[in-house]
Amino acid sequence: MSDKYKNMLEVKNLHANVDGKEILKGINLSIKAGEVHAIMGPNGSGKSTLASVLAGKEKFIVTEGSVTFDGKNLLEMSIEDRANEGVFLGFQYPVEIPGVSMANFLKSAISEQRKYKGLPPMKSSDFLKMMKKEGKVVELDRSLTRRSVNEGFSGGEKKKNEIFQMAMLKPKLAILDETDSGLDIDALRIVGNGVTQLKTPENAAIVITHYQRLLDYIVPDFIHVLYNGRIIHSGTKELALKLETEGYDWLIKDFENE
Amino acid sequence: MSSLLDTINQKTSFDKFRQKGVEVFEKLGFPSSKVEEYKYSPLNKIFSEAELSYSENIIEGDSYYDKEGVTKCSLKDFSEKNEIIFNKYFNKLAEKENDAMVGINTALCSNGNVIFISKGATTKEPITIDLSFQNNNFGVRELIILEKGAIAKIIINHNQQDVSWARVCEIFIGEGANLEIVETNIKDVSSRMVNTIIVEQKANSFFKHTIAVAKKGFCRNNIKVNLIGDYAECILNGVAVTCDDWHTDNATIIHHIAENCISRQLYRNIAKDESTAVFNGNIFVEIGAQKTEAYQKNNNILLSEEANIYTKPQLIINADDVKCSHGATVGQLDEEALFYARQRGLSLPMAQRLLLGSFIGEVLDVISDEELKESIKESLSERL
Ligand SMILES: Nc1ncnc2c1ncn2[C@@H]1O[C@H](COP(=O)(O)OP(=O)(O)OP(=O)(O)O)[C@@H](O)[C@H]1O
Ligand SMILES: [Mg+2]
Numbered sequence: 001m002s003d004k005y006k007n008m009l010e011v012k013n014l015h016a017n018v019d020g021k022e023i024l025k026g027i028n029l030s031i032k033a034g035e036v037h038a039i040m041g042p043n044g045s046g047k048s049t050l051a052s053v054l055a056g057k058e059k060f061i062v063t064e065g066s067v068t069f070d071g072k073n074l075l076e077m078s079i080e081d082r083a084n085e086g087v088f089l090g091f092q093y094p095v096e097i098p099g100v101s102m103a104n105f106l107k108s109a110i111s112e113q114r115k116y117k118g119l120p121p122m123k124s125s126d127f128l129k130m131m132k133k134e135g136k137v138v139e140l141d142r143s144l145t146r147r148s149v150n151e152g153f154s155g156g157e158k159k160k161n162e163i164f165q166m167a168m169l170k171p172k173l174a175i176l177d178e179t180d181s182g183l184d185i186d187a188l189r190i191v192g193n194g195v196t197q198l199k200t201p202e203n204a205a206i207v208i209t210h211y212q213r214l215l216d217y218i219v220p221d222f223i224h225v226l227y228n229g230r231i232i233h234s235g236t237k238e239l240a241l242k243l244e245t246e247g248y249d250w251l252i253k254d255f256e257n258e
Numbered sequence: 259m260s261s262l263l264d265t266i267n268q269k270t271s272f273d274k275f276r277q278k279g280v281e282v283f284e285k286l287g288f289p290s291s292k293v294e295e296y297k298y299s300p301l302n303k304i305f306s307e308a309e310l311s312y313s314e315n316i317i318e319g320d321s322y323y324d325k326e327g328v329t330k331c332s333l334k335d336f337s338e339k340n341e342i343i344f345n346k347y348f349n350k351l352a353e354k355e356n357d358a359m360v361g362i363n364t365a366l367c368s369n370g371n372v373i374f375i376s377k378g379a380t381t382k383e384p385i386t387i388d389l390s391f392q393n394n395n396f397g398v399r400e401l402i403i404l405e406k407g408a409i410a411k412i413i414i415n416h417n418q419q420d421v422s423w424a425r426v427c428e429i430f431i432g433e434g435a436n437l438e439i440v441e442t443n444i445k446d447v448s449s450r451m452v453n454t455i456i457v458e459q460k461a462n463s464f465f466k467h468t469i470a471v472a473k474k475g476f477c478r479n480n481i482k483v484n485l486i487g488d489y490a491e492c493i494l495n496g497v498a499v500t501c502d503d504w505h506t507d508n509a510t511i512i513h514h515i516a517e518n519c520i521s522r523q524l525y526r527n528i529a530k531d532e533s534t535a536v537f538n539g540n541i542f543v544e545i546g547a548q549k550t551e552a553y554q555k556n557n558n559i560l561l562s563e564e565a566n567i568y569t570k571p572q573l574i575i576n577a578d579d580v581k582c583s584h585g586a587t588v589g590q591l592d593e594e595a596l597f598y599a600r601q602r603g604l605s606l607p608m609a610q611r612l613l614l615g616s617f618i619g620e621v622l623d624v625i626s627d628e629e630l631k632e633s634i635k636e637s638l639s640e641r642l
Contacts, residue, residue, distance in 0.1 A: 055601050057597055080606070083601050083603040091601075095592075096595075100612055106602075108604055109604060112603040169602065
């Protein structure tokens with residue numbers, strides 16, 4: 001059987017706690033290479049938690065269920081191993097690291113990734129070329145790569161910078177947590193088109209958003225609605241429009257009547 | 259004590275100050291933990307009177323006189339060749355200090371460096387002083403003078419192997435003068451030391467002092483700044499990395515005496531193993547020092563359960579129209595930042611080193627010499 005028909009990511013009955021409180025209450029999700037899945041849902045429903053659990057954030061405790069990534073048990077891996085296997089998380093709130101330049105940060109990240117894959121270190125000149133090329137994808141001001149990681153970046157610049165890092169690291173699975181929030185129309189177009197340009201038949205993306213408008217640029221294959229730690233509804237891209245006009249109430253009512 | 263004085267060459271310009279120094283020391287003795295400023299760094303546990311000694315041969319490097327207004331020489335030579343200026347400045351700050359270590363240093367005052375920048379002159383290159391010696395010496399005495407409008411950059415490198423010692427450096431910054439000092443104590447040597455700098459700033463002057471410490475043994479830095487002229491400003495930054503059983507203590511006392519002066523302090527410590535890092539920060543805003551701005555920050559990271567961090571920020575304000583803030587934090591590395599770096603593929607130790615580098619880097623960023631800054635960062639990173 002060719003890889004095409006296998007799931008890249010297989011989440012089964014995933015439960016997770018934080019500080020003794022159950023946040024994820026049985027998530028099921030299957031993603032194949034080449035697909036884009038959007039996750040929507042009201043505030044506090046567990047979207048960021050799901051993203052963090054997949055990335056391996058240690059304060060969340062998985063109590064039940066499994067996650068398989070490319071046939072491997074993702075839950076057994078360290079944060080960095082997951083990253084180097086090709087899981088990328090675009091943060092809802094990117095972290096500032098003063099005194100460490102963006103260029104050096106990425107250089108370390110890429111060299112770790114290559115080490116993990118058994119590849120020789122990248123040549124400096126190739127690295128610089130790649131920075132230039134990928135910087136263009138998100139129209140990132142080149143001076144930003146010389147500045148400290150996210151320090152003093154505007155909200156929009158931080159989000160663009162997440163996509164820029166994604167472009168540099170070329171993950172198999174990109175999980176973008178509200179990369180569209182805080183963006184003006186131009187930035188939204190840039191980020192949306194950037195993600196679309198980086199799309200290949202071999203990679204996949206989970207796009208967490210509150211707004212239909214991002215999905216005009218990144219057309220999803222599936223949309224899932226997360227509510228109270230569960231996926232209560234899945235559909236195709238038309239669902240986003242309906243959610244935009246009608247909100248989540250009709251789904252939540254249906255779900256709670258069941 | 260007095261028998262020790264008898265052995266000193268009593269034919270110098272310092273002699274007339276010695277007796278007063280003896281009195282101060284004999285009254286106070288090595289401070290114990292009962293003395294508030296030395297609570298976490300009691301000197302009576304570190305030094306004994308038996309090891310009190312002095313040495314005149316501590317000067318290495320070149321000397322020059324009035325090279326385009328810049329003089330660098332030994333204190334002894336300066337006291338003979340520039341007697342008028344020597345008498346105008348020498349001991350004028352030290353004699354006001356009620357401090358045992360300043361007392362003993364004055365009593366045993368032997369030799370040290372002098373840097374004198376005359377009115378309006380500028381150092382072309384930073385002046386480097388390598389303080390490197392192998393004998394116990396409690397009389398290391400230095401003098402830095404910037405006359406009106408002078409500009410200077412000075413680098414002081416500590417490199418004392420296996421000694422107990424005390425230094426007092428008096429610094430006079432004239433009207434509108436500008437002085438940057440970078441002090442490093444990061445060589446792989448062990449010593450027990452008390453390093454005191456006493457600064458006086460006249461109107462519109464600027465002083466920037468950055469100190470980096472990562473050394474074996476015991477190190478107490480007393481940094482005292484008196485802002486006596488209006489619109490004077492100082493930036494005092496310090497970073498210490500302690501490992502094994504090392505003990506480092508940075509203690510500052512800023513006196514806001516004139517109006518409209520600004521002081522900014524940022525001190526950060528990283529304590530590993532069973533080491534101890536201390537910060538004692540004092541700001542005194544005197545009556546009449548209106549429109550003072552005084553900021554003080556101390557952040558600490560504990561890398562082991564056995565390591566000790568003590569921090570004692572203190573703010574005493576006697577004027578009403580002032581902006582002051584102080585804050586101290588003790589913690590571990592930021593979890594969210596560690597997660598972020600690891601999510602990009604950096605291993606845990608790498609992510610930790612990166613964040614520690616960032617923690618230190620912010621303190622050192624005020625150093626104007628890029629190369630020097632990078633080399634200090636590198637030396638400190640090696641300890642982490
Ligand atoms: N440390 C914690 N302790 C207790 N509850 C927590 C903790 N961290 C998160 N939660 C809770 O988990 C729930 C899910 O939060 P999460 O951030 O995943 O929501 P979200 O769907 O991403 O929301 P938003 O749309 O606002 O970003 C929230 O109710 C939140 O308060
Ligand atoms: Mg969220």
